[in-house]
Amino acid sequence: MVLKKPRIVIIGAGMSGLTAANKLYKSGVKKGAFELCVVEGGNRIGGRIITSEFGGDRIEMGATWIHGIGGSPIHKIAQEINSLESEQPWECMDGFSDGYVLNPITIAENGYVLNPSLVDPISNLFTNLMNFAQGKKKSIVGGVEVNLDRNGNESVGSFLRKGLEFYWKMESRKEKDEIKGCGEWNRKSLEESIFAMHENTQRTYTAANDLHNLDYLAESQYVMFPGDEITIARGYSSIIESLASVLPHGVIQLGKKVNSIEWQPECVMGLRENGHSSSSRPVKIHFLDGTSMSADHVIVTVSLGVLKAGIFNNNNNDLGMFKFSPPLPSYKIEAISRLGYGVVNKLFLKLSPEFDLDRFPFLQMLFHKSDHQMTNPKIPWWIRKTTSLSPIYETSSVLLSWFAGEEALELEALRDDVVLNEVTTTISSFMMHKKHNGKVIKSSVKFDKILKTGWGSDPLFMGSYSYIAVGSSIVDMDLLAEPLPNTTGFESKTSGSPPLQVLFAGEATHRTHYSTTHGAYFSGLREANRLLQHYHCIDV
Numbered sequence: 001m002v003l004k005k006p007r008i009v010i011i012g013a014g015m016s017g018l019t020a021a022n023k024l025y026k027s028g029v030k031k032g033a034f035e036l037c038v039v040e041g042g043n044r045i046g047g048r049i050i051t052s053e054f055g056g057d058r059i060e061m062g063a064t065w066i067h068g069i070g071g072s073p074i075h076k077i078a079q080e081i082n083s084l085e086s087e088q089p090w091e092c093m094d095g096f097s098d099g100y101v102l103n104p105i106t107i108a109e110n111g112y113v114l115n116p117s118l119v120d121p122i123s124n125l126f127t128n129l130m131n132f133a134q135g136k137k138k139s140i141v142g143g144v145e146v147n148l149d150r151n152g153n154e155s156v157g158s159f160l161r162k163g164l165e166f167y168w169k170m171e172s173r174k175e176k177d178e179i180k181g182c183g184e185w186n187r188k189s190l191e192e193s194i195f196a197m198h199e200n201t202q203r204t205y206t207a208a209n210d211l212h213n214l215d216y217l218a219e220s221q222y223v224m225f226p227g228d229e230i231t232i233a234r235g236y237s238s239i240i241e242s243l244a245s246v247l248p249h250g251v252i253q254l255g256k257k258v259n260s261i262e263w264q265p266e267c268v269m270g271l272r273e274n275g276h277s278s279s280s281r282p283v284k285i286h287f288l289d290g291t292s293m294s295a296d297h298v299i300v301t302v303s304l305g306v307l308k309a310g311i312f313n314n315n316n317n318d319l320g321m322f323k324f325s326p327p328l329p330s331y332k333i334e335a336i337s338r339l340g341y342g343v344v345n346k347l348f349l350k351l352s353p354e355f356d357l358d359r360f361p362f363l364q365m366l367f368h369k370s371d372h373q374m375t376n377p378k379i380p381w382w383i384r385k386t387t388s389l390s391p392i393y394e395t396s397s398v399l400l401s402w403f404a405g406e407e408a409l410e411l412e413a414l415r416d417d418v419v420l421n422e423v424t425t426t427i428s429s430f431m432m433h434k435k436h437n438g439k440v441i442k443s444s445v446k447f448d449k450i451l452k453t454g455w456g457s458d459p460l461f462m463g464s465y466s467y468i469a470v471g472s473s474i475v476d477m478d479l480l481a482e483p484l485p486n487t488t489g490f491e492s493k494t495s496g497s498p499p500l501q502v503l504f505a506g507e508a509t510h511r512t513h514y515s516t517t518h519g520a521y522f523s524g525l526r527e528a529n530r531l532l533q534h535y536h537c538i539d540v
Contacts, residue, residue: 006034008531009285009293011258012301013040014047015063015517016505018243019524020299025247027528028537037293038247039285041257041460045244048303048461049517051235054451055350055398058090061453062464063236063517064346068225074239074518078232081242086233091392091400104388107430108185108193108366109376119364122191126198129163135220155470156219157199157211164195193366200385200404206467207342207515209405214340218468223512236517257288257460260323261298263501265485282498297500299527301520304341304480304508305462311336324502329484335476339508340469343456345408349389349423351397352446360399362390365430379426382410389427399447412454420450465515466508474511481509481523483530500534503527 008024010017021038029036044050048062069075078084106114131137133156168188199211208214232238244252262284281294302322310322311333327333351360367384368375382403389401401423403411411419428444455464468474484502505523513519 004281005032006296006535007281007294008034008036008297008299009283009295010036010038010299010301011261011285012047012506013038013042013045013244013252013254014301014506015049015240015243015520016507016524016527017047017299017301018045018240019521020301020505020528021251021524022243022246023525023528024531025251027532028535031537033535033537034296036247036251037295038252039256039258039287039293040252040254043254045252045254046237046240047301048455048464049236049240051237052451054348055396055449056089057392057396057398058086058088058233058235059348059392059398059400059451060091060231060236061346062455064091064231065229066232067229067516067518068227069230070226072225072227072518073521075230077239077242081238083232083234083238084230089393089396090231090233090235092231092233104362104364106194106364106366108190109368109379109429110184111430111432112185114190114194114366118187118190119194122194123198125163125167126160126195129160130202130219133159133216133219134222134224154216155212156202156208156214156216159216160195160199160211164191189368190366193368196385197364197366197387201387201402203385203404204344204402207344207404207463207465208340208467208469209342213469215468215470215472218472218474221474221512222514225518239517255289256291258285258302258322259288260286260325261300261502262286262325263298263484264497265326266497283501296498297503297531299503299505299524299531301505301524303461303463303506304336304339304466306460307336307480308341309462329486331479332482332484335472335479338469338472339476339480340467340472341463341508342405342465342467343408344464345403345411345453345455347401347403347411347419347423347453348392348451349399349401349420350448350450351399352448353397354446359395360389360391360397362388363427363430364388376429378429380422382407382414383422383426409456411452412457416450416452419452420447423447423450467515477509477511477514480504481511481526483527500531503530 010021013021017038017040021036024034024036028034046062050061052059052061066072066075066078106116106119108114128137168191202211203209206214264282281296283295283298285293285295285298287293306322310324311328313321328336364387367379385405385407386401386403389399392398392400414422424445424447431445455461466477468476481504483500483504485497485499505520505527507514507516507520507523509523510519513522
């Protein structure tokens with residue numbers, strides 16, 4: 001009998017899926033070891049990476065940064081394909097340098113410009129507290145070294161608030177200490193809002209709706225690459241295109257939305273010596289279009305949000321949710337449930353030529369607490385946790401603002417004309433201020449058009465990226481990464497089931513680089529190597 005070549009199907013043509021496909025093709029398929037297929041539910045490759053254009057500039061709708069160039073495989077690929085230089089203007093974010101904003105102007109609600117001497121101490125406090133939480137250094141609060149013990153049951157949000165309270169205690173600030181030129185604001189309310197501004201920026205870094213949901217201990221276990229954090233001049237999609245370029249036509253199939261995956265946790269009859277059935281493949285993938293496909297191995301690279309939706313709606317297949325039959329083992333379901341997964345969206349605005357400033361500044365915005373009597377009623381709630389608005393490069397007329405959590409979801413739900421009107425009203429209220437030379441800006445801000453992302457409402461992603469929630473740990477990411485059937489720990493070693501039927505990759509499966517493109521890359525490489533080792537391929 002002529003035995004079929006093992007067939008490997010990869011679900012998802014994002015960073016992890018295409019990395020796995022690239023490795024498996026070059027190291028296995030070209031040697032005739034097995035068949036390979038990549039199925040993608042959408043009409044494009046890239047997943048949460050998509051480079052686009054807006055206002056004549058190249059922008060990123062999804063992944064934006066190479067988070068540290070030292071040791072980053074993404075940076076290495078970008079160098080190899082010459083993607084770090086471009087004649088077309090791109091979202092280079094040259095207002096940032098190693099996480100610090102260069103020359104920002106900070107304005108409080110109702111138009112009060114803050115002197116850096118007020119902003120910098122609180123900004124430095126927040127940075128020091130986060131550095132301590134991430135294990136980078138000891139915390140220095142108010143110029144005094146402080147022992148803030150790590151608490152295993154604590155959140156990042158509660159730790160940060162503890163640090164702010166300690167700062168106020170050390171500084172002996174009076175709540176009603178008024179600041180000249182800031183109207184209803186006093187020193188403590190300003191410091192509170194400056195601190196909140198940085199907290200909300202941190203929400204966009206982590207995708208946590210509330211930093212009180214973010215596990216404190218996990219912060220020090222997250223690994224950062226050294227070196228600059230940069231964007232890719234020719235766009236992040238150039239990395240995706242490079243990975244996919246080695247695959248022959250027909251390997252990637254678009255528009256194939258998966259409905260369910262059938263796998264075999266129990267022993268099946270007619271096993272070959274290498275653990276596979278001589279008559280049938282152990283995994284069957286069912287698609288929403290009614291077709292199906294059999295495979296010996298499936299690498300699942302869908303987002304954690306899609307996995308969560310499949311679990312929480314397990315009894316309603318009419319929704320087209322991603323299912324497993326039989327269901328995933330309880331340890332995997334519990335890990336998926338505990339891990340955090342949030343929404344981060346970007347809002348691009350094209351500045352009208354009628355705006356009478358030579359260039360738009362890097363604007364940092366401070367808002368009153370929502371219950372404050374001086375809150376501007378014209379500013380909607382979904383904007384009040386936005387921290388900044390800035391050009392995507394110094395002279396660009398394309399501006400960018402970030403939204404996280406509930407505010408990001410609201411941004412998605414609103415019509416473009418509503419967003420345009422409410423953002424224009426809000427930003428105009430901040431920009432009608434006195435400049436340092438005393439000159440008053442008379443004109444309101446005007447925008448020609450907007451472009452917003454919508455990761456939370458996209459059924460193929462249902463959010464942006466993962467985080468370690470309170471009650472979870474990096475162990476849950478290890479559990480999520482375990483292949484099925486698991487013959488090394490959680491399931492019986494004597495089941496006789498074909499091994500490695502369902503494998504898992506994606507940023508949420510990497511214990512130290514989750515939430516990043518390079519984490520997704522490493523996870524795809526990990527699962528490709530797992531299969532190459534299984535088939536005794538040399539090039540691993």
